[in-house]
Amino acid sequence: MSVSAIRRLILTGLLIAIGIALSIANPTFLKLDNLMTMLQEASLTGIVAIGFTLILITAGIDMSIGAVIAITSMICVNFISYTQLPAYIYIPVALAAGCAIGWVNGFFITHFKLPEFIVTLATRGILAGLALIIAVKDEQGFVKNVFIEDPVFLSFGETVGPVYIVTIVFILLAIATQFFMKRTRAGTNIYASGANPTAARLSGINVDRTLIGVYMFSGFCAALSSIFLAARMMTAMPEFGIGNELDVIASVVIGGTPFTGGIGDIWGTIIGTLFIALIKNGILKLGLSPxxxxxxxxxxxxxxxxxxxxxxxxxxxxxxxxxxxxxxxxxxxxx
Amino acid sequence: MNTKSALFKEHMVELRLFGVLLGLMVVLSLISDRFLTVDNLTNVLWSVCLIGIMTTGAIYAPITGGIDLSVASMAALAGILANVFMNTLGMNWIVAILITLVIGAGIGWLNGVVTTKFLVPAFIVTMAAKTYLFGVAMLVSNGDQITIMEPAPFLQIGIGKLLGIPIPIYIMFTLVILSHILLKKTVFGRRTIAVGANEVAAKLTGVNPDRTRIIVYTISSVTATIAGIVMASLTQQAYAMNATGYELDVITAIVVGGTSLMGGSGSVVGALIGAVMVGFINNGLNLLDMPSAFHPIATGIVILVALIMNQGVSVPAVLKRWFARPGAAEAAK
The missing domain is CATH 1.20.5 (Single alpha-helices involved in coiled-coils or other helix-helix interfaces)
Structure with missing residues (x-):
């Protein structure tokens, strides 16, 4: 049995063990409502974690994901408050904004040869500030809590049967990304660029373009997650997502994608996200200090x-x- | 080359920075007539002091090619711990400060050990440390803003004056001088630079990179603890969110000061000038009545610009290469 299979067995075992312990400690844990809400939480982190897995496979890091969530939700709110445009116009705009931010990150990292971590930390600061500036304000200049009433937008927070739409999207995106990573040439290029960039370049892979693409995908995933988050909350705040990076990093790392690059896949990330969501839910259900x-x-x-x-x-x-x-x-x- | 021009060249970065700093001061005093007042400059001084104290130790991590993101949380926790030891447990203030420093050193040591022995990237370790230290600070203080009223000698650290100059200034300059000597004149400093420049070569010449790095993170945490104690005494307050975001200011000061984050070089004096510059930029934004949201934006832009300048790449060349037809960039390599 391979190492990753053993790891997944251990993680799944832990998941079940913690689940059983929690349901004994607090019977409300096993209610369908709680489980589905937990899955929804997990999916919101998980969508970002899928993009982040690709980043880690290229041995990079993206600290700006939380700020991307903040700014894209602010873009949506601005469209909702100031224009009458329908959701199917501004949601693609928000997703494109996520991609554009990823492109900027990738451009600085590849063309100026700057450390990934500090570039994305800088863009994180810039985006977090911008999110506060473009936030919808009231007359006194305080950030206004916009209640989203657009039915199309809110439908993203709905459920199909008992399952939230975001969970379904998460699973579909995970399958698609896993397929992309393992079965297409571009996916192989990503693994190669992470394992050994020099070797990858020498064998004809355009490493710079691959990296920029990966950062764009990460920005896209964060933007996608922000739309579901805003739809679920029925509002958006400029603090959305800021500080979520650590949850995402924890989910990906526990799923078996190391920081060294070249290794990792989406299945591990899914288990990792579930694990972190379970831990967070457990802390809540046990009534421990937040x-x-x-x-x-x-x-x-x-x-x-x-x-x-x-x-x-x-x-x-x-x-x-x-x-x-x-x-x-x-x-x-x-x- | 004669020694005079060599000396000039060695301090080129600092001199250039000093010029930029003077320019910034002129611009700020032209923009706002409140800039050159004693009150305002004192305000700037406090924030520069705290960032400056943190940078004196935090600069070693980038010189070895790492980074320490936990300094802000460490500082906040230090203030809370000092308060607990002094006022809840009723210890002597000197003993309390010493215990806090030991705890700070211990956390730095742990950061160093996890980074080196387990080959985890430094920013992940220190970011995890930042998060759990914040959690501990919140738990210990119960999320409250605790006002520190006593003991009086402890409060003198922050607000006391000696010969008309505030004591934190003395602390900062002492640390800057010590740190400068440690980096430029001691074996440890040479080892730090060697490890950052080329770890394999350093190892072959008999330097123990792991031990050097562990000491580096310990120093970083200790100066953060000192900054936290000064801050607690200065603001007469212990609060888990007291220093939130300072790590970015510290990194900005270090990067602006000409230290490459890739490792192998660094300047304590440059970082001090960088800290003053960060203080002036933040102050300038306040004086212009800009919303606080511009603060992280300015910091982010300054970091990117300083990084690109440190890197020594020509921006027009990069843009030209990028605008050229696709594939040309690869072919040029």
């Missing part, structure tokens, strides 16, 4: 990565031992 949440999420990231490295060391040690034993045996046979 301040514990950041401690737990920060701790999970570090513990996961530390465990990964330990396992890797262990595996390497075992492999070298096996190789040495084999060499010894062949020597004996030769003698």
């Amino acid at each position: 301040y514990i949440q950041p401690i737990v999420i920060g701790g999970i990231i570090i513990v996961t990565v530390v465990a990964d490295v330990w396992y890797k060391h262990h595996a390497e040690k075992k492999a070298t031992q096996a190789a040495r034993r084999k060499a010894m045996e062949s020597k004996e046979v030769g003698a």
Whole structure:
């Protein structure tokens, strides 16, 4: 059994164990409402996490995802308050804005050879500020809470049967992305660019263009998530999504996509998102202090990565031992 | 090359920065007549002091090619912990400060160990640290803004004056001088630069990169703790959100100061000038009555511009290459 399969089994086991523990501690956990709300929460993070998985596969990082969520929801709110345009016009505009931001990130990273992390941290600051500036204000200049009444827009927050639309979109997007990553040439290019950019360039892959595309996809995913978030909340605030980066990073990392690039897939990310959503829901259902949440999420990231490295060391040690034993045996046979 | 011009060249970055700083001051005093008042400049000084104290230690992480994002949360937590030790547990203020510093050093050490021994990118470790330290700060303080009324000597750290100059200024300049000497004149400083410039080469010449990095993150956390104690005493308040966003200001100051985030070079004096510049820019935005939202925008733009300048790439060349037909960029390589 491969390492990632074992990892997924362990994670799934943990998911079930925590689920059972939670349902014993608080019977309301197992109610269909709670489970579906949890899935909805997971999907909102998960859509962003899909884009982020691709970024991590290229060994990059995107800190601007939270700010992209903020600014795209503000764009939607502006369209709703100041224009009569229908939702099917401004939603594509918002999604395009997400892509455009990703393009800018990618452009700075590839053409100026700047560190990914600091570029996206800078754009994060710029976008968070812009979101506050373009927010709809009342006469006194305070940010106004716009209630979204557009039925088409609100329908994104509805359910089909018991399942929220966002969950369905999340699953469809995950399947499509997984297919794209494993079965198309562009997907292979992304893995190659992450594993070894120089080798990828030498074998004729346009690494710069691949990276820009990945950052655009990440921006798109964040924008998509923001629309579902706004539809669910029936309003939008300029603080939306800011600070969500860590949840997303935790989801992707626990799902088995390392920071070193070249490895990872979407299935792991799905399990990781579910895991983080379950933990957050559990903290809520157990009535613990909400301040514990950041401690737990920060701790999970570090513990996961530390465990990964330990396992890797262990595996390497075992492999070298096996190789040495084999060499010894062949020597004996030769003698 | 004679020594004089060599010296001039060595301090070129600082001199250029100083020129930009003077230009910024002239522009600000022309824009607003409130800029050159004692009250306003004192205000700028406080924020510069806190950022300056943090940068003296935080600059080492970028020199090794890493980064420390946890400084702001660490500072906020330090103020809260010092208050708990002094006022809840009734310790002597010196003992309380020492214990807080030890805790700060411990957290920095942990950051360093996780980064080096487990090969986790520094920004992930320190961002996770930022988050959980914030959580701990919220838990300990219960999310309240705690007013610190006593002990009096503790409050003197922030508001006291010696020879008419506020004590935080002394603290900042002492740390800047110490940090400058540590970086430029000691074995540890040379090791830090070597690890950042070329880790493999450093290792081959007998430097232990892991140990160097662990010390670097410990120093970074300790200066953040000092800044937190000064801040708590200055504002007479312990609050988990006291320093929110300072890490970005610290990074801006470091980058503006000419330190490459890729590692291998850095200037403590440059970072100090960078901190003053960040203070002036924020102050200028306030004086122009800009909404606070312009603050992160300005910081972000300054970071990007400074990074591109540090990187030494020519912007027109990049744009020209980009506007050329698709594929030309690849062919040119």
